Amino acid sequence: MADVTTQAAPAKAKKRPRELAVINQAGCTGCEVCIEFCPVDCMLTVPGPEYDVHKKLVEIDLDICIGCKLCVKYCPWETIEMIPSGEALQVAAEWTERSVLPDAEWIQGSGIEIVEKGPLPLPGSKVEVG
């Protein structure tokens, strides 16, 4: 039997979960129920046209998502799906309409509208004015 203690440690690379959650923004109402359940705070609110808070959407930072499925379970509108990691970035590019993640690789060249102002504060949080 091989002595596993002498094997070299694997290279340090970020291991993606088997599946990632992707929001189909066409069905998102911006209700923010999912945000409350995400254990790693990777769900972001995206302001709507002219930054009207009542037209916001939600998106997921796929670099942070751990694939726990809680958002899928609790979305009342069933507009979040678990997608195999190898396909998730492509699907996210297709299903995302607006984003506050201008540096995300999967957004580059996708035609997604980048909203620079955001994310919006969570419901109930204090907003500094002026």
Ligand code: SF4
């Ligand atoms: S729970 Fe569903 S509908 Fe509500 S904000 Fe999240 S993704 Fe959108």
Ligand code: SF4
């Ligand atoms: S699958 Fe889990 S970690 Fe990923 S966005 Fe949903 S609640 Fe957050």
